[in-house]
């Protein structure tokens with residue numbers, strides 16, 4: 040959705056975004072709505088209730104939060120609100136005119152509960168400032184942060200276009216198209232990481248493509264809640280908040296989250312793009328998180344057999360459970376992504392694969408049979424070398440002893 044501003048449109052999109060009804064249910068309702076309007080005007084909200092897709096309580100709650108938030112956004116000085124563009128897991132996004140420069144911007148208004156957490160507010164401003172220093176064609180530019188009517192807001196570049204999540208909903212990406220998009224996001228991340236900023240929430244809904252086909256990574260510098268585990272839990276049970284792309288170390292609540300968490304999120308996004316499926320599913324967020332921690336990933340080329348072995352390998356390395364087993368940096372990842380684009384094998388992935396198998400052996404972890412065979416071969420070669428060396432030295436010692444005895 041780009042410039043639509045009708046209440047029905049906002050209500051429908053939010054009901055889907057918040058997991059109250061499915062996309063298909065919304066589409067069916069809109070069709071029905073258009074039919075009925077010919078004779079008797081009806082609100083989408085009423086129709087969704089009548090068709091049993093949402094409850095009256097859910098509708099009332101959604102209506103109230105739209106009203107509250109709208110009242111606040113109109114109090115932000117210097118901006119004229121043009122309409123709402125969307126709502127996600129934690130905020131509303133509006134299209135607005137920045138009056139001083141007469142340009143279109145997007146404003147994200149955080150829910151009131153964020154204001155009550157001083158630690159979050161502090162991080163919100165700190166990360167906003169860090170993002171303000173970034174300047175990259177593949178990053179949604181941060182413009183301003185502030186507070187109005189008890190709500191905190193974040194002003195950013197407005198992107199006319201759609202998110203990768205919208206495209207995935209229509210079907211999987213071709214390998215070639217996916218690689219092009221992932222490369223652009225990787226450039227955005229390399230820039231952010233070189234400035235000490237980790238995104239922490241790389242996912243299809245945060246990747247937009249504008250009308251010139253330029254990829255834009257959104258929400259850079261938008262601090263997540265205190266810990267990711269808290270954020271994920273507070274979203275429990277809501278389809279929109281399910282942690283499909285979160286790195287294992289974020290789930291474990293590690294505080295030294297680094298760029299490798301973004302590599303995981305990007306890998307999970309890549310996976311979803313080329314297979315049409317998220318890496319791990321579950322009935323609730325805790326089940327999904329457990330799988331991120333422990334369940335072995337089904338290789339992407341087992342799901343979509345048309346995929347090249349190379350792309351599958353790159354995704355597997357990006358999504359390694361231990362961050363030590365992933366690419367060390369986005370630069371290293373880019374070497375492989377560019378090789379894939381040219382139809383060459385991903386050499387960095389090969390290298391990391393070897394290293395990780397050896398390291399896991401040292402730790403006494405079990406490795407797969409296939410890996411084992413390869414490793415055993417290496418050990419055998421090592422044994423052989425030791426034996427030859429041993430024999431040679433024994434002979435040498437014998438000669439010396441003989442010479443001394445003579």
Ligand SMILES: Nc1ncnc2c1ncn2[C@@H]1O[C@H](COP(=O)(O)OP(=O)(O)O)[C@@H](O)[C@H]1O
Nearest residue numbers: 124125126127128130132145196197198244257
């Ligand atoms: N800078 C932007 N320009 C235009 N639309 C945006 C922008 N940022 C976000 N949006 C739209 O608003 C929606 C909600 O965004 P957000 O609150 O970040 O939630 P999420 O990332 O969970 O989807 C996005 O899915 C997108 O469609």
Ligand SMILES: [Mg+2]
Nearest residue numbers: 244245257258
């Ligand atoms: Mg977002």
